[in-house]
Amino acid sequence: MSDLKRYEEAIVKYHSDLRIKSVPVLSLEFYYQYIKELKESLVDFRNLKGLAFKNKWEMSPDWNIDTPIKEEVIIVTDAKLSIVFASRNMIKMNGYVAADVLGKSPKMFQGEVTDRVISSEINTAIQLRQAFEKTVLNYKKNGEIYACLIKGYPIFNIKGELIHYIAFEKAA
Template structure:
């Protein structure tokens, strides 16, 4: 019996001398959330690159890696049907990307949206010009929010309008 007691005391002494850094259980959630966001950013970037290569977009100077982490990115085809929406859109307005693909960006507008601003956006789109506007949009739950939009027409290698891309964030 004496040997077991000495052994247990030696183990206890050894563990007391260790400088072990422990993490509280609740920190695991933060880590999981970070990994989930990182995975979604990677998937979004892959989808964007795939759309760009399939449609032979002309090179641009957008820093998509940074923007995809900080802003919502929406891509429409030339007829203004949404073909891509980044995963982080859920944080801004409550919509999952799958809920908006195939729809028009007008789905985010409502009664209180300024018609003058909407008309200015429409004219810029018709003229195939970039624009920067702040619009009153509606969340999925019906609440309003100000959305800062920076949008650009995208042309393919033949010089034809291919898509529009919008970088959005809550203002």
Template sequence: MLDFKQYDSAFAKHHDSLDIMITPILSWGFYRESINDVKSIYVDCNKLSLIASSSKWGVKDWDFKNKLKEEVIIVTDTKLEIVFASHNLTKMNGYREEEVMGRSPKMFHGSATNSLTSNEIRKAIQLQEPFEKTVLNYKKNGDTYLCLIKGFPVFNRKGELSHFIAFEKAA
């Protein structure tokens, strides 16, 4: 029968002679977080593609995959009710997708939000024109943050208004 102590000793001696670096278990958390971000971007892209195909959006080169790495994407219907919010909304303001679905993006506004800027956005939406504005928004916990919003009307293949899409990031 084989003596396991000799085997363990020989294996340890061999292992010590190797020029390798041991990775601490703590680093696995970073890897997992990175993988989860990639998975979330994939899921968000699929959801956006489903909305686009079911609504027959006209040809537009939206680079959702790269946008989702740095920006929050919010899609509303023509009544300005949120039908999609990307996973990274939580990082920006603390809200989860389920909490904002069916609500207006005005839910992020508060008493310190500039009404002039809000009116300019509302006017662009009514005229179905793209806009780019920086707005003072409120996080779920009540803190404020500046948010750069690039909003676009989205039309279907027949040229009818289908949705509004906003690419947002903390300014």
């Protein structure tokens, strides 16, 4: 019994000599935010994989959705350029949530200062069913302008039919 008492006294002494007495509350908030973002990216990944499976996407070797979904915003449109998927991290880049953009055209992000030549080049690539990479001046939900690097790819099904476009986007 005396050994147990000495052990407890040693533990009390050890902990009283430590400089940090408790975990800072802010560190828990950062940890929570990280876990929340990780969870959201996993949900997005699962939903995107489901969309790919349902529509029998023929995956291009040029892109991999595993890594970008954590670091980039992913937008998928149907063949008529109506948004059918938007990753949850889009809110950090431009202030929009998926519900704001589903069913709309990606042109909703463009405005007066968007370079028409670059927009035309993107449209040409889309019409030719080619991949493209361009930096565009877009508008956030609050009206602020931001430069957006867009890497866009056509998506074909296993029959070779064009069914979607996918864009990996990030603030440039």
